[in-house]
Amino acid sequence: MLLELTIRNFAIIKSVTISFQRGLNILTGETGAGKSIIIDALGLLLGERGSVDFVRYGEKRAEVEGLFELPPGHPALKICEGFGVQVDQDGMLVVKRDISLQGKSIIRLNGQLVTLAMLRELGPWLVTVHGQHDAHDLLHADKHIAWLDAFGEQQLAAAKKEYAALYASYRKTRQDLERMAKNERELMHRIDLLSYQLREIEEAALQPGEDERLNSMRKKSAHMEKIFGGIQAAYRALHGDQRGLDWLGHAMSELERIQQYDDGLAPMVEAIQSAYYQVEDLARQLRQYADRVEYDPEELAEVERRLDVIQGLKRKYGKSVDEILEYAASIQDELEEMEHYDDRLQQLQAKLRELAADLAVEALELSMIRRECAGKLAAAIEQQLKELHMERARFAVEVRQRPDENGIEVEGVKRYVDESGMDQVEFLISPNPGEPLRPLAKIASGGELSRIMLAIKTILADAEQVETLIFDEVDTGVSGRAAQAIAEKLARVAQNRQVLCITHLPQVASLADAHFYIRKEMDERETVTTVTLLSEEERVNELARMLGGAAVTQTTAEHAREMILLGKERKAVKTAFWADQKV
Template identity: 40%
Template structure:
């Protein structure tokens, strides 16, 4: 509910603060006292269009703030409107602030977070219905009419709606998948051919991990075989065999060893040197053996070299396409193999998807058809109830109808041999239409021009739909336009009944309505320093009796009028 409203520098208002309550709150005062400015201020924080003309003379900007107190259920609904923003605090307080400046700047805040006007309107449309010459009336939005009809149907309709929504969402997703599969069929076939070619190319190579490194080493040896053999033979000659003109290193070591043996008895250290030299001789024998073995293994086979070069060329070609190493090539092979299986599976899914879609369409068709039949019965009952309510409100010749249409669509759901456009709420397009006067054709509610007619029609609808309509605050302006005493009593009682369990704010000239208020505010103009302003005062006790009497008999209040006002309040 709207708990507090603060207005600053708007029209005739310098500064005004109002605290409302649950139940019926009324605003009264002389004609032209400025009651409509307060309604316009509320309209501003609901997201209505604003111009600098609303700013008080001599001021640069106007500010309107509204503090709303939300129930846990209302808090959840507001949070769902904007899931990406935490705009409601833990206590359920929601502060809306609107600022309009002469420079054309228009700013909106919700709990100190800057929001755009569209978001403010979404929030405002849930928080308040403002009935009169204003736009924030949920019942004037045809998109909400189907929900009101369904909510009147109770748990059975809600169950159908939930089932339908689940099937519809699944059906839509599967239709999209099928569309994608069919649309991409040619591309998939090309992709399959391409992947198979890549897979075949890699598989034919029969790659072995680290094979390239082994081949590169072998290639290096074969490519330099002559040089290696020549070097090894030279080493063998120097170390072991020797030549015609010089001894080998082995012979030189033996000669030195013999010489050392002849003098070893002279010094034991010489014996140690001889032993070390002997060990070197053994090591030399091992080295020479390795050289001979290595030399004998070297192959000068040019055919094998060409084979290795060919194999390395193949591996390098694959590297240029699929990865910088054999490991990466094999990983890529695994990846495209998996993709190929997925594409093949998607192709197989086409027929299965068609079967699943047909099954879902049958379920959606049955639920939508049953839902439509039940809605038509609910609509008939609602039409009768609204007409009765309007008769009570002195609109005896008023016609009210619930228009239910289906639209044919080749891409829709088949029911009784025809295909109809389908949405998450079914096949029905529902709108409330009305003819307030004899001879006028039925028109949408939003086309009604008279503010008094709008308010009374909305009061009739709200009286019936109050249990299923979630908007927590209703504001009625001009509801008593051209209304006499008897009808005023009827309207007052309906407003009182409607205020049970929700907040009503009503601008009125009828004492029958004012005397039923939980909070009664009196608005009047004043002049201070040659400038007009507006003040507000809550009426209680004797002051309220005087105001009710004024509303009964104008400014000429008599003792009888006061007694009558007291009687009305007591009643």
């Protein structure tokens, strides 16, 4: 249940806090006052896409916050637990979302940051919104299967899960098979290409790390004269004219001679002795290294030739010899797999036949359950329509299949299948006696569509397990007895859950448990939307305005007062009956 909604700096709303009640909460106001803005703001708390256009002019960010009370065992509690969001035993959940001028969206559940994807998973369990355009979805038969499946969720869940898993495997296998068949010519071309590439790499007889070793050899050969000169100079400094080793030996002898007079010289004697022998060994190594150094132009030419070969392969197959060898291994594996193309093709064909047979069984099972649910849904909608002053209307939920030469065989006939099964679902209606059942798009009026949609939403309310339902002008296109019937239907739904309803009909507003008036106020500087919980007398004035326009007369006021009184009496009489009935 939505206890409180706070909106700040959102469109033309500066700051509004609405404390909703259990039962039927009615929101009314003149056109353009901002009723739809409140629905847009609430939509942000349910995971709808945000926009910088929502931020009030002159402000840095828009803020929307909702306080929800969740009863024990509510599905939203388990979802929050999965998110790691703590909800206390009182079931209070605060959902807050900010939209900045930079388009950044910050979402918190009980103060904990969450992602938009997480909010979208949670939102449908908190509130269900039925907009004024939902009725037009009835004109699109492709949407009807979703409503049928929602109605039969408990019966269909297991079969749908089994079918979905099989269909995913079937679709992937079919796609793999189609790709293989389609690309057979390309496959042959690729085999030729990869074979050439592999042969070129193998003929080079590359060794791991070879390019690094060759580059080192080239660097050494190219600077051989400098290397030899440097070694000779170092050797002469130690053992030649500069007599570096002799001076070090002289220093060592002097320290050894006076060591007997001062024990503190012992560490220095050891150090200079160690240094002398190390330098002596180094000089010997330099002489031996210099003897081995030899410039070989033929060797350098061979290194350059080999590096040219490797560089040519690098331009085609990788940045290093190791990468080239990895690529060679990968195309070797691919070629081996391609060599078994026919075997793979036959395996996929056999697998597809097996999956198609299994899928046909599951599709038929799913279709049979849908047909059973379709009959129940049609009967339930007919009953709801009777209560909405369409007493003699007949309603049917047609479940049929579409032939498809490329589909799967079900009971000897090739059928079209997709992720939802093999069924096509369409709602049919006969509004008047003697008329045949026909698709809604061909026969239903705007007012009839509104009532049919309300009937469906009423039936699905229990299945959805949502505590709060929002109806945004679902009474469009109706008046008179039909309007009164819709009003009573909404009041009946509100007996078991919280209902928020935006309406232009005084018949609906007269049955409110809480009536909020939305007003747009303007001055020279700004436009502000305010929301006020109406008192009994204020309700009379608002209903009088809805009945007769801006000018409230004594006649319209008396009519409004009578409507409110009759509404209370009607609800009091019917509440006991409704309490024993399913919505």
